Amino acid sequence: MSKQPRPDVATTGEVAFRCGEVAIVGRPNVGKSTLMNALVGAHISITSRKAQTTRHRLLGILTTAQAQYVFVDTPGFQTEHHSVLNERMNRTVRASLNDVDAVVWVLEAGRLSAADRTVLALLPADVPVIAALNKVDRLTDRARLLPFIAELSSLREFAAIVPISAEKGWQLDTLLAEVGTQLPAGEATRPDDELTDRDERFLAAEYIREKIFRLLGQEVPYATSVAIESFEHKGGLRSIHATVYVDKASQRAMLLGARGERMKSIAASARRDMEKLFGGKVFLEVWVKVKSGWATDRRLLDSLGY
């Protein structure tokens, strides 16, 4: 299928509305989810300092007067660690590249690693790719940007190369304009107030996982998965019961903390975010259960949506 951008001008002579899907891909931790949230203006995809925070494909939708951008956030493509969960996450990345109108390839400005090159090699030849050089705010020597852009240009043809800071919101309008020119003319496919394809149940589980990624050390977040057991919405109150699965009893103890204090602050912080996004009161109860080998249990992974 040809993925050439279609003309700007409809047969009537008016500038046509555009609508299309744009995959956001890159190695772990480059700032893909931060970027998607900044572009759509809501915290729908969880973020943390740790690699491999995102495990699912999820949409972030931005509708302006000129276009509807359907962004697809994806897990960081994993090249180092091998597990059933990682295989599934990589499969999700590959599948997300099918049938998109454009790709935003995110990497860190001034740094091109072997893992970045692996991701670049996955990108289909016939889809326009915009390279987003993120975390420019961290670059101490901006003079390095030009040779870096020149180096990238020799790797493949890019529709654009845009230095940005997703966190500071710098140059995101420029990025959006470049992405916009790659979208085909067409009507919006989704309601203009829709932010994501995921429901509140999914977002609730993700917010709990985000706090675990942010508040615990290296081991526990990767050994953790969250399931929503029940979600009831009655009279403005959402009552949510969640289970956090960990691999070992020692991880359960770390997650709970002394007298359960750590889990309490994780749940309180997740609840506050849910109330903000859902716009109403939330009652949240979280249980922690040991389920050894959940990350290799294909049936459990299926039921958790991986």
Ligand SMILES: Nc1nc2c(ncn2[C@@H]2O[C@H](COP(=O)(O)OP(=O)(O)OP(=O)(O)O)[C@@H](O)[C@H]2O)c(=O)[nH]1
């Ligand atoms: N300084 C700086 N930090 C950033 C910027 N964008 C993202 N970050 C930080 O980079 C870290 C990773 O961000 P994420 O958005 O979770 O990265 P990701 O690519 O989605 O990561 P995975 O889902 O694990 O693949 C977080 O600590 C962000 O705050 C930026 O523009 N500048």
Ligand SMILES: [Mg+2]
């Ligand atoms: Mg992410």
